[in-house]
Amino acid sequence: PGIAFGLDAPYSVEYRDRIASTNERARELATEGAADVAVVADEQTGSRGRLDREWVAPSGGVWLSVLTRPDVPTARAPLFTLAAAVATTDAAREAGVDARIKWPNDVLVEGDGGDSEEADPDATGRGGRKLAGILTEMEGEADRVGWLVVGVGVNANLDPEALPAGATSLSAERGEPVDRRRFAATLLERYAELTASPEALDAVLPAWRERAATLGRRVRVDTADGVVEGTAVDVAEPGALVVDTDEGRRRVHAGDCEHLRD
Numbered sequence: 001p002g003i004a005f006g007l008d009a010p011y012s013v014e015y016r017d018r019i020a021s022t023n024e025r026a027r028e029l030a031t032e033g034a035a036d037v038a039v040v041a042d043e044q045t046g047s048r049g050r051l052d053r054e055w056v057a058p059s060g061g062v063w064l065s066v067l068t069r070p071d072v073p074t075a076r077a078p079l080f081t082l083a084a085a086v087a088t089t090d091a092a093r094e095a096g097v098d099a100r101i102k103w104p105n106d107v108l109v110e111g112d113g114g115d116s117e118e119a120d121p122d123a124t125g126r127g128g129r130k131l132a133g134i135l136t137e138m139e140g141e142a143d144r145v146g147w148l149v150v151g152v153g154v155n156a157n158l159d160p161e162a163l164p165a166g167a168t169s170l171s172a173e174r175g176e177p178v179d180r181r182r183f184a185a186t187l188l189e190r191y192a193e194l195t196a197s198p199e200a201l202d203a204v205l206p207a208w209r210e211r212a213a214t215l216g217r218r219v220r221v222d223t224a225d226g227v228v229e230g231t232a233v234d235v236a237e238p239g240a241l242v243v244d245t246d247e248g249r250r251r252v253h254a255g256d257c258e259h260l261r262d
């Protein structure tokens, strides 16, 4: 059940049926000097999520990592993660699944059923079921990105029973399997388009806003400096969430975001 495929994007594809982690493989390629490679796997045996969490990646998903060496200031690197979320959302929509983005980079499906009330670190919080997650790793100088690995994990053709609480899959939402080659090709082509140049990157935040589930919602964000609670009003360069709280407007650069009931 391989998912090797042809691609209309400037990446060579390294496909593996089974690998520990596509991010790890992409990092290895980076240290060997490679660039513009997409590592794609059917199954991962040691994949990682954000904040050092385990990521469940059985056969049937779309697990991929894109290695590039973009000529941009390090401060703009978060835009690549947001671009990957936009690309994943668009690929899901092409497959007929109404996906949206929860800040900063979870792709989820809202609607009936599956709302997770219990505290579960892998779940999206109330009001959404997680379809995909993104893990970005990079190395560079203070002012220039060296290499950048954007890893995207999409629960494609997977039974939700095989997934963590609060998660869903494309096949569960559609009621039939998705063409994973086409899905992965769309995702990678869209990502390439969104990150092709500094001018293209300028369009990432507007595209992210249009697909956001978080904006206009009450949120609770767990950050390194404590919990920020309020209404999410915008996302600002280079990817910060702008939250109106009782104490005024705050910009949050990193943290775990939970959507609250309005």
Ligand code: BTN
Pocket (backbone or CB within 6 Å): 020, 021, 022, 023, 024, 044, 046, 047, 048, 049, 050, 051, 053, 055, 057, 063, 064, 065, 106, 132, 133, 134, 135, 151, 152, 153, 154
């Ligand atoms: C998250 O915690 O939401 C991010 C999950 C990222 C998982 C993907 S699957 C492909 C790539 N390889 C990994 O080991 N992790 C990422």
